[in-house]
Amino acid sequence: MRFGRRKAACAKGFARLTAFLCIASLPLAGSYAAKKAAEPKGTSIPLPATVKTRNFASFSDVKPRILELLEDGSPRSIEIASRLLHRSNPSSYSDNEKVLLQVCSLLTEFCWPSSRVSWDAPEIKTSNYYTNVLLSVRNGIYDEPLSSEFIATLLPCVCLFSAPKETAFYGSAEAALEKLLARKSNSTIANYLMGVLLNRQGRNGKALDYLRRAAAADASNRDIQGLQMRVCTALARFDDALAIGEKLLATDPQNMTALELCCDAYYFKGDMAKAGDLAARILMLDSRNYKYVLIRAESSMDGGDYVKASTLLDAYSRGGAGNREKQYFLLRARLQSEWNKSDASAAETLGQALLAYPDDSEIQLAAAKVASNGNMKLAGKTALEFARLVLRKDAANREAVQVCIAELAKEGSYEEAYQLSSSFVKQGLLKTLPAGGPTGVPAAASKAGLSGGLSAGDAGFLHTHIDICVALGKFDEATSLATRLYNTDRTDTEARKSYIKVLVATGRKADAQDMIASLMADADASLKSFLYYEQSFLYTDDKTVVAQLRSSLTQNPRNTDALTRLYEVYYNKQDWKKAQYYLKQVVALNPTNKKALAMSKKLDKIINN
Numbered sequence: 001m002r003f004g005r006r007k008a009a010c011a012k013g014f015a016r017l018t019a020f021l022c023i024a025s026l027p028l029a030g031s032y033a034a035k036k037a038a039e040p041k042g043t044s045i046p047l048p049a050t051v052k053t054r055n056f057a058s059f060s061d062v063k064p065r066i067l068e069l070l071e072d073g074s075p076r077s078i079e080i081a082s083r084l085l086h087r088s089n090p091s092s093y094s095d096n097e098k099v100l101l102q103v104c105s106l107l108t109e110f111c112w113p114s115s116r117v118s119w120d121a122p123e124i125k126t127s128n129y130y131t132n133v134l135l136s137v138r139n140g141i142y143d144e145p146l147s148s149e150f151i152a153t154l155l156p157c158v159c160l161f162s163a164p165k166e167t168a169f170y171g172s173a174e175a176a177l178e179k180l181l182a183r184k185s186n187s188t189i190a191n192y193l194m195g196v197l198l199n200r201q202g203r204n205g206k207a208l209d210y211l212r213r214a215a216a217a218d219a220s221n222r223d224i225q226g227l228q229m230r231v232c233t234a235l236a237r238f239d240d241a242l243a244i245g246e247k248l249l250a251t252d253p254q255n256m257t258a259l260e261l262c263c264d265a266y267y268f269k270g271d272m273a274k275a276g277d278l279a280a281r282i283l284m285l286d287s288r289n290y291k292y293v294l295i296r297a298e299s300s301m302d303g304g305d306y307v308k309a310s311t312l313l314d315a316y317s318r319g320g321a322g323n324r325e326k327q328y329f330l331l332r333a334r335l336q337s338e339w340n341k342s343d344a345s346a347a348e349t350l351g352q353a354l355l356a357y358p359d360d361s362e363i364q365l366a367a368a369k370v371a372s373n374g375n376m377k378l379a380g381k382t383a384l385e386f387a388r389l390v391l392r393k394d395a396a397n398r399e400a401v402q403v404c405i406a407e408l409a410k411e412g413s414y415e416e417a418y419q420l421s422s423s424f425v426k427q428g429l430l431k432t433l434p435a436g437g438p439t440g441v442p443a444a445a446s447k448a449g450l451s452g453g454l455s456a457g458d459a460g461f462l463h464t465h466i467d468i469c470v471a472l473g474k475f476d477e478a479t480s481l482a483t484r485l486y487n488t489d490r491t492d493t494e495a496r497k498s499y500i501k502v503l504v505a506t507g508r509k510a511d512a513q514d515m516i517a518s519l520m521a522d523a524d525a526s527l528k529s530f531l532y533y534e535q536s537f538l539y540t541d542d543k544t545v546v547a548q549l550r551s552s553l554t555q556n557p558r559n560t561d562a563l564t565r566l567y568e569v570y571y572n573k574q575d576w577k578k579a580q581y582y583l584k585q586v587v588a589l590n591p592t593n594k595k596a597l598a599m600s601k602k603l604d605k606i607i608n609n
Helices: 011-016 032-038 064-072 075-085 095-111 129-138 150-162 170-183 188-200 204-217 222-234 238-251 256-269 272-285 290-302 306-319 326-338 343-356 361-374 383-393 398-410 414-427 456-471 475-488 493-505 509-520 525-538 542-555 560-572 576-589 594-608
Strands: none
Touching: 064 075, 064 095, 064 150, 075 095, 095 129, 095 150, 095 188, 129 150, 150 170, 150 188, 170 188, 188 204, 188 222, 204 222, 222 238, 222 256, 238 256, 256 272, 256 290, 272 290, 290 306, 290 326, 306 326, 326 343, 326 361, 343 361, 361 383, 361 398, 383 398, 398 414, 398 456, 414 456, 456 475, 456 493, 475 493, 493 509, 493 525, 509 525, 525 542, 525 560, 542 560, 560 576, 560 594, 576 594
16 A cells, blocks of 8 residues: 655655745835834945935946946856956945946845855945845845936846745836846846746746746856756746756766755656665765655665665654644655554554644545555545545545545445446546457566556456446446556466456356366465355355355354354354354454444344344
């Protein structure tokens, strides 16, 4: 049983993406007094204590080439601009040159954190519009531009990084960036900031267009590439995200952003082997990155390395106990169910998960599976109740439908189970199943996915449908489906079992006996138990029937089908004590089975009267 895996195209997977930068924000304020109150100590732009003015600076004394470079705004352009502005004698700087060097520092610091500020910005001793805006941006305050000059319009938009949680200025910032791009469409920084803004708003399709323009002007920019990867992942364009990420890792193998985003992309694609490898590389660089501890654990579990998965989950529990994610509970329960073979332990873990996430569909679905597999209630609910909770929110959830069908079949509600099952079978699953001829497909058909694209999980769905059809006497439908599955892969154990069930149910005793005899010698205990059980239907005298059923229980004492049939044999002979003996075992193995509980109640009444 597997649960907790995220599907590649699932929108829920995208909620796992974190914010692009995490810089503490400050509240918006319009007045100088509010700005002064919010001004941090040690600001890198010392200003005189006198009231600041709104005087505009004129960059007429600055070389046009420097202004062009700043309008492009890429890290390389900013660095060249800073070199052109550099003076060996600090006293020879003009006030405008000092302002522009501060602009260079601010843009690099906030917009391009992957780049380094390699120049000194001299102290500014005069006050003007630009120095005020620089101070406001550092304090996370968006000032409406009072000038149409490019830099004056650009600078307030840097609040996207200095106040990342603030959204009130988004409309103004977008309008400002549109004006800048109308004047200079190839500006690296304006395109990038527009991409950041649109990504924050969830408008990722448009964001990608602007980021591509920014990348076209600065192809090696790691900050642009990182955001491109996030946007592509949010759009489920995983291959595009990986193409960018693999290039980044080829030149910088320890680039944590690229490692994490590539790992996420492989995870959402469902390629757990590659996701696990990248998670291992991430953990070598940062062993306390607990998100990737969980991905590494899931990858290990998928690969059958339960020991490693257990070790990783223990490490997460010790280190991240104060922040246990939903995924931790799902993986721990899966480990307990699959490896420890303890549905009771898995149920206990999921009970804790339900306290933390009472309305979460993934947790409810996992609880439904464990409750169904262990024939138990979990947190006071049956598997059927949990599955129906999931279906209320997602009527097309196939795994929840499968649990519903299995539970309805267990309690004998075959008509309801058939209605639910047949819609899925006829609308989707049959399209992926080969028609199959009289001699069938060669036995080399894949075990992981049957020939024609039918997955092992879907095959299990079809086998359950066959059982329901047999129970309802819909033998033509059961025969057609079982024959197609058997002819698809005659070495598949479940296909053989379904085919034998149909042979027995339709009275083809000779064919059934021949097939049972051919399989019996090499069968394991579980299959032998099944074969003896089915063989019991080929005889009419009670003595032989009972002998076959006891042979079935010798191979598997927990075979509820054999136990139920023995109950029926002795019930029909009115041997109430022996009937009760076998029925009690059925109830003990499946205490939530309504049909078995009703039979037990009826039998108790007979015995006690």
